[in-house]
Amino acid sequence: MQPRLEAEHLFKVFGRRPDEAVERVRKGADRDDLRGDGTTAAVIDASFRVEEGEIFVVMGLSGSGKSTLLRMLNGLLEPTAGRVLFDGRDLTALTDRELRKLRSERISMVFQHFALFPHRSVRDNAAYGLEVQGVPRAERERRADEALALCGLAGWEKAWPDELSGGMQQRVGLARALATDADLLLMDESFSALDPLIRRDMQDQLLELQKTLRKTIVFITHDLNEAMRLGDRIAVMRDGRIVQTGTAEDILLRPANDYVASFIQDVDRSRVLTAAAVMDTEPRGDEADCGCETAAPDTPFTELCALSARLTHPVAVLDAGRTLVGVVPRQRLVGVLGDEHGEATACDRDGGKVTGRA
Numbered sequence: 634m635q636p637r638l639e640a641e642h643l644f645k646v647f648g649r650r651p652d653e654a655v656e657r658v659r660k661g662a663d664r665d666d667l668r669g670d671g672t673t674a675a676v677i678d679a680s681f682r683v684e685e686g687e688i689f690v691v692m693g694l695s696g697s698g699k700s701t702l703l704r705m706l707n708g709l710l711e712p713t714a715g716r717v718l719f720d721g722r723d724l725t726a727l728t729d730r731e732l733r734k735l736r737s738e739r740i741s742m743v744f745q746h747f748a749l750f751p752h753r754s755v756r757d758n759a760a761y762g763l764e765v766q767g768v769p770r771a772e773r774e775r776r777a778d779e780a781l782a783l784c785g786l787a788g789w790e791k792a793w794p795d796e797l798s799g800g801m802q803q804r805v806g807l808a809r810a811l812a813t814d815a816d817l818l819l820m821d822e823s824f825s826a827l828d829p830l831i832r833r834d835m836q837d838q839l840l841e842l843q844k845t846l847r848k849t850i851v852f853i854t855h856d857l858n859e860a861m862r863l864g865d866r867i868a869v870m871r872d873g874r875i876v877q878t879g880t881a882e883d884i885l886l887r888p889a890n891d892y893v894a895s896f897i898q899d900v901d902r903s904r905v906l907t908a909a910a911v912m913d914t915e916p917r918g919d920e921a922d923c924g925c926e927t928a929a930p931d932t933p934f935t936e937l938c939a940l941s942a943r944l945t946h947p948v949a950v951l952d953a954g955r956t957l958v959g960v961v962p963r964q965r966l967v968g969v970l971g972d973e974h975g976e977a978t979a980c981d982r983d984g985g986k987v988t989g990r991a
């Protein structure tokens with residue numbers, strides 16, 4: 634199937650002689666090598682595909698190139714090399730007019746500090762994108778009100794922005810993006826300016842909305858926990874390059890290099906992992922025959938621990954069709970929490986039996 638969005642070997646170099654710089658980077662030069670010439674390789678050879686209905690998170694520290702990458706995805710910045718394909722159409726080949734039309738109708742952006750117009754009502758702020766498109770007033774108000782309701786702001790349509798809290802203002806920004814019915818949402822640190830509790834609330838709301846709306850979303854964040862909560866897949870950026878792309882579980886359990894490994898040290902694994910990620914996928918076959926409680930592949934890790942504590946044997950994992958797809962020994966659960974990948978070492982004392990010690 635054709636992906637909704639595809640980045641093919643994207644480069645963006647700021648400064649003098651960018652094409653020459655791309656060639657140097659292709660031959661192995663890195664950012665620091667170029668910096669001496671006053672040139673910044675903001676994005677280096679980025680390739681990925683985003684499927685319809687997917688939340689694709691780009692995560693990296695400040696300066697790693699996330700915003701530059703995002704701005705190439707809607708044609709606000711022209712790549713120095715490489716292509717962006719949206720529904721198979723090469724953005725780099727579109728005229729300015731075609732690009733503007735695409736941006737106003739099919740791609741929406743939600744920024745960190747959403748600048749609402751202070752002298753427009755919440756409804757008119759949410760309807761702004763539709764107004765730009767020339768949608769008649771009655772229809773744009775109806776669509777804006779629908780989008781506001783989706784974002785939990787029903788009843789606030791006539792309020793002024795300064796009557797709203799920061800979290801609510803950010804919801805208006807999201808409603809504006811949703812009202813246009815764009816297929817692709819580009820979200821640049823959209824929740825980063827919010828207090829932690831409100832931020833979590835917004836993340837939950839986005840996930841809830843996504844269950845029904847199934848938009849294609851590229852979400853930029855420097856927060857790994859946010860990336861893990863939201864992302865169907867996550868691209869980790871470092872110094873302009875994508876160093877790993879994978880699910881939260883891939884990144885936690887199989888970090889591509891020491892950099893990613895150091896990044897994930899502080900992530901609470903028990904919040905991210907599910908039975909499917911930690912189970913042994915070669916069961917004997919009879920582990921579920923005893924009639925004890927079982928888990929599903931998407932059973933959260935903490936629930937799995939509780940289940941394991943109630944059983945005297947490994948937890949059997951059954952899929953929706955009640956087929957045994959794996960087992961989780963208790964030792965595996967403890968090992969995952971301790972970042973231990975190896976097998977258990979046998980104890981050679983007293984035939985492997987540990988005697989009680991006071």
Ligand SMILES: Nc1ncnc2c1ncn2[C@@H]1O[C@H](COP(=O)(O)OP(=O)(O)OP(=O)(O)O)[C@@H](O)[C@H]1O
Nearest residue numbers: 647673675693694695696697698699700701702855
């Ligand atoms: N217009 C520009 N001209 C020159 N250099 C730029 C320009 N825009 C970005 N850069 C440089 O490119 C690099 C990547 O910047 P970018 O803003 O994309 O990173 P980021 O990961 O989004 O960072 P942040 O989270 O701080 O916004 C940085 O070194 C930045 O200084």
